[in-house]
Amino acid sequence: MRDAFRIRFQAMGGDGEFMIAAVDETQARRLAQAAIDEVRRIEHKYSRYREDSIVSRLNAAAGGPAVECDEETLQLLDYADTLYGASGGRFDITSGVLRRAWDFRVPRVPSSDELAPLLALVGWPEVERRGARVRLPRAGMQIDFGGFGKEYAADRAGALLSGRGLRHGYVNLAGDLRVVGPRPDGSAWAIGIQHPRQPGALVASLPMYAGGLATSGDYERGFDLDGRRWCHILDARSGMPVSAWQSVSVRAPLAVAAGTLSTIAMLLEDEALPFLESSGHDYLAIDRHGTLHQRAFPGPPAGGEATRRPPAATPHPTPT
């Protein structure tokens, strides 16, 4: 019988973890290294902080010439277009400029005068694309893939491991999971979902055999002021934080689908439940009053298995 080895690493601004069933740790590490390399490749290619990344080159050319993009980037842009459509313009990969007004380390709500010039730079429909050439039409416009890059990396790493013969294990990038296959004995991995108001506590434990699981929540970054929570998940149309949900978790075949479904559900506020139902995937949503809404997920943690091994179920960066 194979054992499962846990391999930790740092990537994409958070904790990464692979659980890999292998005959020995050497084999597990060798497999993990290829997957870590893939995660780092995506991190570098789409980093906002590296001047040579495709994202930096697109942003630097805003208002200027079009930039030739490779196939992978074009496909990510296609996906971003779908997200814009599915969220009615709330999920917009050009909304990163709003970060200049929102600093969640300080409990201060920016004025509408501060937001207005930034909102003028938000506008995915204005991004021009001719074949492989992409152009941001106004100087100061920015795109970034922070809204789903980590989940995409988790899927790529999971697919790579699976292609190399891994049957039992998962990829966990700061709480975004891609499960390649069940435990070596065929049973499910029990994945804990963090309680949005009680750090370290679990609100549920979800059995995962394969596929993606991701959570978006208001608890990771944000501040409390005047009796409400101001979180980092911003509606791209208004530039203001959403407040209907404390957290939304979705289980879908891919981590990238789970992650973007949960983020869009947060953004849709009162329309989230019909949207989640229409997706056909399992979800667990906790509204602003702490009430649980779910489909097909088991209830609060039964203890034992689940509480023993909670992964870092932190929310992922969303379009802020």
Add this chain to the structure above:
Amino acid sequence: MAATEAARLPGSALLAAALALPGVQPASADSAPDQRSVSFRYLDYLDRQPGRDRVRIKAPTVHALAPLGSDWSVSGSLVSDAISGASPAYHSSALTRLRDKRQAGELSLTRYLADGTVSVGAGYSTEADYVSRGLTVQGSLSSDDRNTTWHAGLAVNRDAINPVTGAVSGERKRVADLLFGVTRVLSSNDVLRLDASASRARGYLSDPYKLFDERPRERRSTRLLLRWNHHLPSLDGTLRLHWRAFRDDWGVRAHTLGLEWVQPWRWGLSLTPQLRLHTQSAARFYVDAQPGPSVPLPPPDALHSSFDHRLSAFGARTWGLKLAKTLGPEWTVDVKLEHYEQRAAWRIGGRGSPGLEPFQARSWQVGLTRVF
């Protein structure tokens, strides 16, 4: 470039869009089969020349494949050939009766690794006058994106030959084959495969039942095989094209072009028409037939000679049709008909060997496969 607010996409559209992202789904190298399969085939072959049936072969075959755990598979086959009829002692003349039975078996074991496969196999075949033993080792290695797979294989055979005519006895034949190949997925509809192989045969390579058949004791040959499978989504059919080039140090140069169209139909039926064109030059020591009834003789100073029409210069055409039908989730039945015709005049790029009768063969085969 963007969708509009007016037409908000349903949540179900997201997964489909996500699945279109590159590299998010596993692309596996060959993985161990997770089902067993057993198939039974029966072949009936008959060849003839004008006015005379020649060789008839009836051959039932069983083949089985089974997974062993998650990383191994084992496969094996057994075949029993019953050969009867008559074969010419030289050119198309002096048909001599023959009757033989051949029993053959093969067993191979495959290990599936993360990026490839390794398999070893052994085969044994026995006839009244001929025993053959073979060993094979094969491996494949796939690229990370699984779009390219490299293949390599080595096969060795050791045969013992004791013809009933006593023309020779205790003769041996050894053959070694080495193959390298690459398969490349060009698009979701196109797969290309190129194989290059070299073979060296040493020992008794003559046909003891033919007159004045004295071939060299060594034969080196090389083969190139290019296959292209092209799927046409609009017709849901697949074109399979192959071209094979062969040359050896006996002077035989041959080219074969094969064309198949696989057309799935309703009710689980699939129809595959086939066409194959072949052309070859004669071996250097092949002796042409002479007009008139006299028995030919090899040239007086010839070290080697053969009157075997298979070493002559000719062209050949094969027409075939295969019909397959699935019967529920576990069973498939198929029927295949083929007609082969060989004529000197059909040689392409040169003259065919004169004085030979046209040669024809027809075969039919039925098969039943169960996967469970």
